[in-house]
Amino acid sequence: MKRLFYCSILFFVFATCSAERKPPSPAVRNYVEEVVRILQANFVNRAAINWVTFKQNMLAEASGANTIEQAYPAVEFAIAALGDKHTQFYGARPVKGPEIPPAKQFPLYPDEPVPGDIGYIRIPWVVGSQEKLDAYITRLQAQIKERDTPELKGWLVDLRGNMGGNMWPMLVGIGPVLGEDTLGYSVDSNNTKTAWRYEKGKALLDGDIQAETAHYYTLKSANPVVAVLTDTLTASSGEAVAVAFKARKHTRSFGAGTCGVSTGRSRFDLSDGSVLLLTTAVFADRRLVRYGHSIAPDEPLKPAEVVPQAIRWIREEYQAKN
Structure with missing residues (x-):
């Protein structure tokens, strides 16, 4: 037995x-x-x-x-x-199992109060229709125009909480502060480089328009001092904007390292109707330094220290520049 x-x-x-x-x-x-x-x-x-x-x-x-x-x-x-x-x-059809609650919207952070000699612009995440993307660009450039004065010593560009979406409206929106230039690159597995550029209200990818505004703004003082603020929620397209400011003259970053998805994705539609969003490139700055990982700030700081230290540096850099 x-x-x-x-x-x-x-x-x-x-x-x-x-x-x-x-x-x-x-x-x-x-x-x-x-x-x-x-x-x-x-x-x-x-x-x-x-x-x-x-x-x-x-x-x-x-x-x-x-x-x-x-x-x-x-x-x-x-x-x-x-x-x-x-x-x-x-997947083309949801896999059977427990009911999944609808995804929550990403948080939107409030603007920081700053002194009168400092310009401030927050770049939030953005996704949606073309109408929504156009409104996003218009709003950012209108805020920059409203806050731009000849007395400004520099700008705080706040990327904290920017969890991504569409990078091109972001680059157009902040374009007046970035300035007209090649801003960075996407580099694929074949080492093929495609350049990002801002020029006259247009964000370009190897010369092709990705986003634009007909009524673009130009700063009163070109090439300003810029402090870029990041945190661990700065991700994907938010990280693309952080990369676009890398190696820019009179620019320094403050805060915490970014999320770590500084990469570009491509969409592939599969035969059954499912979708694959695949990482196909890494971001590189205007010097062709590649990322693809968390982007460390020039000055790692505790949250409460970020804005005061950034303002202090802007004033010092403005003095040295002028």
């Missing part, structure tokens, strides 16, 4: 392992191959991955899946295996 008991256990283990190793259906296998092809061709760090092993592991994760929807966990597994915080996958 004891021997039969042991044999029963062995049979159960064998049957369980066999079930776990059941290959995915042909449709699922084709879907996995589609995902791997996209990742292998476009992921920014593709050279660091053994794609044969990667595909084998993803197929193993999809074992037993008969429908593409059942393969979604394998895609999530693959995304995690990339080791990239910015890539995201959205």
Whole structure:
């Protein structure tokens, strides 16, 4: 009887392992191959991955899946295996499970009070329709115009709490303070560089207009002193703006290191209607220094120290500049 008991256990283990190793259906296998092809061709760090092993592991994760929807966990597994915080996958249909509450809106921080000799502009996150993006640009440039006076010693550009969205309206909105110049680059896995530029109310990517305003503003005093404020919630497109200020003359950053997703994403629509937002480039500043990680401020400070120290530096730098 004891021997039969042991044999029963062995049979159960064998049957369980066999079930776990059941290959995915042909449709699922084709879907996995589609995902791997996209990742292998476009992921920014593709050279660091053994794609044969990667595909084998993803197929193993999809074992037993008969429908593409059942393969979604394998895609999530693959995304995690990339080791990239910015890539995201959205299934065509929600996976069955507990009801997920609607996502909360990102917080919007209030403006900081500043002395009369300091200009201040907060650059919040932004996503939405073209109408909303146009209104965002108009609002930022109107605030800059309203706060610009000949007496200003410099500007505080506040990126704290900017969790991303669309970088191009941000660059147009803050363009009068940034100045007309090449601001940075996106660099892909082939080392191909595409330049960002602000010029006459337009944000350009290798010369192609990404966002613009017809009624752009020009500062009363060109090339001002600028203090850039960042924190751990400064992410993605917010980090792109932080990069755009890097290596700019008379500019210094204050606060805390950014979130660490200073990378660009591309959208890929999969055959079943699901969407892959894949990291395909890293941000580089105007000197071609690459990021792709948290951007450290020039002066790490506690939250209460950030604005006073930034104002102190602006006044000192203004004196030295003039």
